Amino acid sequence: MNEYYFDHAATSSVHPEVVEAMIPYYTDVFGNPSSSHRFGRRAKQAVMDARHRIASHISASADEIIFTSGGTEANNLALLGYARANRTKGTHLITSKIEHHAVLHTMKQLEREGFTITYVDVDTTGQVSANDIKAALTEDTILVSVMYGNNEVGTVQPIEEIGAILHSHQAVFHTDAVQAAGLRTLDYKLLGVDMLSLASHKVNGPKGVGCLYVSKAVTLDAMTYGGEQERKRRAGTENVPGIVGFAKAIELAKEQQAVNQQKYSYFQAAFIEIMDAHGVEYVLNGSKNRLAHILNISFRNVKTETLLMKLDIAGIVASGGSACTAGTLVPSHVIEAMYGHDNHKVMEAIRFSFGLTNEESETIEAFNKIATIVKAEQSRDNFIE
Structure with a gap:
């Protein structure tokens, strides 16, 4: 059948060229990127190269990319990391009712921690109104999170319009762009976002790896501790083969x-x-x-x-x-x-x-x-x- x-x-599915690109990092270049010896340096160079290639996909700098285990962790790091680090600026956050559960469930956790969340309605096409986002803003708002394209119905949100509204407000802007990667041009400057989540396995890359773009102006609390990796924002030995495969997958998706x-x-x-x-x-x-x-x-x-x-x-x-x-x-x-x-x-x-x-x-x-x-x-x- x-x-x-x-x-x-x-x-x-993982693209055959992605599999091919990853194999050497399972067999030959297997060092820990944090090790100072030649095996570690080779692995570190591979991670650095991948970071540059992925950053270029969204017109960002390499040091603004934090590797994660996928889109869910990227969303968690963006929301929990920013809210906890900046609660002295305010405790109000805004999102939409049609976000991925990686955002909605994280917002519920923040509610349990004392934050106030506004869940903005959508119309019958699944689109958020930028004016509704603007109306929900208060002096206490520190973060707005609206996905680029919905994972269930595909509706593309007015990200640039929301970004323009937030330009004169203290609130930072996060977008979950997991579904849009490789299908839409993602330039953080044009979108007006401060943080952006991506996941490898949505673009024919391996599972278990993703990233969060974080503007240099944004302060985040770490969610894991134990090492100096990812500029102290995400401790733990990097998934070198996955990161290499992610970079290759992003490039192939962009080409196609x-x-x-x-x-x-x-x-x-x-x-x-x-x-x-x-x-x-x-x-x-x-x-x-x-x-x-x-x-x-x-x-x-x-x-x-x-x-x-x-x-x-x-x-x-x-x-x-x-x-x-x-x-x-x-x-x-x-x-x-x-x-x-x-x-x-x-x-x-x-x-x-x-x-x-x-x-x-x-x-x-x-x-x-x-x-x-x-x-x-x-x-x-x-x-x-």
Whole structure:
């Protein structure tokens, strides 16, 4: 049976060239970057080189990149690190209701520590209003965190507009750009952000590595202690092979950015065309201005968990939302924020996300299978009615 993987927003396969780039750092250049001998110096040079290459992706300086274990740790370090280090300036933070749980759960922890959090609403397309962010600002606000592109519906947020608003305010601006890396140009100066999170495994790099861009003007408390690594902000021996692979993956994604944008946009258009041809009833979730690799759709009268099971039986892999909540049968907090808790679309939403392994002929074949499965479910429901 053929298998079709449409869950690249959860994780992506490692690019063969990335694997090739990493292998020497498992076998030959295996030294600890903190060691002063030649084995350590070689590993340190590899980390320094990767830091420069990743920094250039967002037009930053190498010393503004902190390597982490992934996007979740990068978000935690940004929020906890900044809030704890700067609470004498204020204790109010702002975020949106559709952030990744790596941000939302961290904000809940900060609430337990005495901080006040404003969770800004979104419209029915999943977009935050920059004016709502502005209205939520107070003299006590020290941090605003809004993701670049949503991981469930793909909606791109008005980051530059929010950045311009915060330019004259004391609050620093963090964005989770994990899903946008390699698909959108990420220049921290143009975006107006002070901190930016990235994750390797979303761009065909290895799991277990990511980074946080931190402006030189930003003060953070460390979250781990024990060494001098990452300018004393993240102690622990660096994941040298992962960091090397991350840098290679970012470069490959940037080289293919225009091609991938076109490819994934074509897939989105083809998906809709095929659903229409089969007479499938659906609602697209998210804004027209969305990340090209994410397509979120609610199929009328077809429950999310039912459809995911039937697709899996047919060898088609998709998701009901963030991989971090998979298997919990909890409705998507993003779709709920867009439509309200009681809206039927909340329990009917499916996310298809495209990537490196999707070739045109197999993808179109899968789309037709999806349409046939959904149409059968909808016809069965109509018969029961």
